[in-house]
Amino acid sequence: MPTPPRPAWPKTLISAIPVLLVGLTAVLLPQAASAQSSTALAVSHKSPFNCGKTFYANNWTGTPAHNPSGSIDWQDYGSDDINGETVRATAAGTAYFYNAGSTSYGQWVEIRHSDGTRTRYAHLASMVKSAGSSMSVSQGTVIGTVGSTGGSNAPHLHYEQRTSGGAMDTSPTVEGVTVSLGQKKAITSTNSCGGSGNPHTPEEVCGSGYSVIDSAALTGGRVYLLYNSGNGYNCVATLKTTNLSSSTSMSAFLEPQGSSRTTDSGSYQYYAGPVKRSASGQCVKWGGSIGSSAYTSGFEHCG
Structure with a gap:
């Protein structure tokens, strides 16, 4: 039985092949470029400790x-x-x-x-x-x-x-x-040494015996909650990471459950606070602000 002839490709499809190849190249090249750029993203690391340590x-x-x-x-x-x-x-x-x-x-x-x-x-x-x-x-x-x-x-x-x-x-x-x-x-360490980094730490702001137990991001900085197991006090401090050369409206507050709120607010270059309150065995609400960016927790960290 004779083999039937293969159908001829339409001329329109043949003429479209160069266009298809160009389109395929256009799709593949950005992906290749993206892969190359992702391998060039290697990060550099500073010491994991405070500036000067x-x-x-x-x-x-x-x-x-x-x-x-x-x-x-x-x-x-x-x-x-x-x-x-x-x-x-x-x-x-x-x-x-x-x-x-x-x-x-x-x-x-x-x-x-x-x-x-x-x-x-x-x-x-x-x-x-x-x-x-x-x-x-x-x-x-x-x-x-x-x-x-x-x-x-x-x-x-x-x-x-x-x-x-x-x-x-x-x-x-x-x-x-x-x-x-x-x-x-x-x-x-040169980690957080001046420049765009705040030379102060939340532990330095709150004082000896305080350790960070929670924090929240703000635009241009961060607000920290610290605790001193030796005296049962909490401490809140808000630290800037940008615009350190100029004063900015900032605040830090702490509210033990069942008690009034204590707030430090003003126009500061580096930080607001420290706000310290006795809170042994109590839940606390805490937070702070930098400009219009603000954070307020629920009552938490009880005990």
Whole structure:
């Protein structure tokens, strides 16, 4: 039986092929460009501590056994005791808060950055959000304090830089200093040092014994709730991150449940507050404002 002839393509379809190819190229090229740009988004990291603080960055080679090779254990340097130190985001991203209890990382935070990489901060004594929470952070945003929770033998900050694929970067770089396996280097923080960053911290504003237990973002800054377990007082402070050279209308307030509200408001360059109230065993409502941007919590953090 003879093979039937193949149908000829219409001339209109043949003439359309170059146009189709051009259109396909136009679709594919932006995707390729996007892929290239996404790989060029590598973020740079500052030290996770307050401006001017110097601590040892120790990149262990697998000992002690609980410490993965390539991670950094931040430890005391000279007369500076790291225990209780403020921990800040080394780069911007979204922070996720976890609690492994008395094992592994203990209380810890993972920040996922714009280029897909991640940093981890473990063995924290306190976190600014409860486990299971998340929040957007800028470079320098306070996320917790140094402690010794989980599988830790002494107060220190366990810090990791991980690739977008989840693998450990065994030669992490902070403040432009690379700490390779087996190395121990003293690194001084420039995190939140002037410029667009506020030189003050919420702990400094509220005073000795206060630790951040919650915070909320405002346009141009952040409002913080702190607690002093020694005297049962809460403290609220609102800190700016922009327009530090000019005074801005700001406020901070604190209201223990069943009591009147105390507010500090005015035109400030750096912060509003501190507002301190005895609140042991009480729920509190807290918040603040920068310009027209304001935050008010519900009654929470009871006890």
